[in-house]
Amino acid sequence: MEKPSVKSVIGSAVGGKMKEKEAREIIRKYEESAGPATMDRNCGYAEGYLEAIKKMKVLKDAMEALVNTINLLGPLMRKVMNDSQIGPLVAVREELSEALAKWKKKR
Numbered sequence: 001m002e003k004p005s006v007k008s009v010i011g012s013a014v015g016g017k018m019k020e021k022e023a024r025e026i027i028r029k030y031e032e033s034a035g036p037a038t039m040d041r042n043c044g045y046a047e048g049y050l051e052a053i054k055k056m057k058v059l060k061d062a063m064e065a066l067v068n069t070i071n072l073l074g075p076l077m078r079k080v081m082n083d084s085q086i087g088p089l090v091a092v093r094e095e096l097s098e099a100l101a102k103w104k105k106k107r
Contacts, residue, residue, distance in 0.1 A: 019106075060103055063096045 070093040077086055 056103075060100065063100055066094055067096050067100065 072090055077089065
């Protein structure tokens with residue numbers, strides 16, 4: 001069986017197909033057995049990977065904040081809006097909640 005490339009390991013981790021810890025371990029093993037040119041390339045991939053993880057966490061935090069805001073404003077919105085106006089907000093909240101649950105499950 002052929003070893004996956006560092007790039008595919010990073011893609012799997014960012015896409016949620018592999019746990020972050022597992023990906024870091026595979027990358028560390030590659031770095032131990034790699035020459036200087038490969039090390040430089042892998043360091044570039046690793047930096048990109050870490051940057052993607054940071055962006056995912058910021059997005060997750062923003063999604064959680066939006067869900068919490070919709071939940072807090074729910075009672076007030078029901079007083080000033082009709083059901084057809086509230087419906088899309090509830091749908092957004094549901095979709096964000098599902099996405100957050102999937103994200104947490106993968107991590």
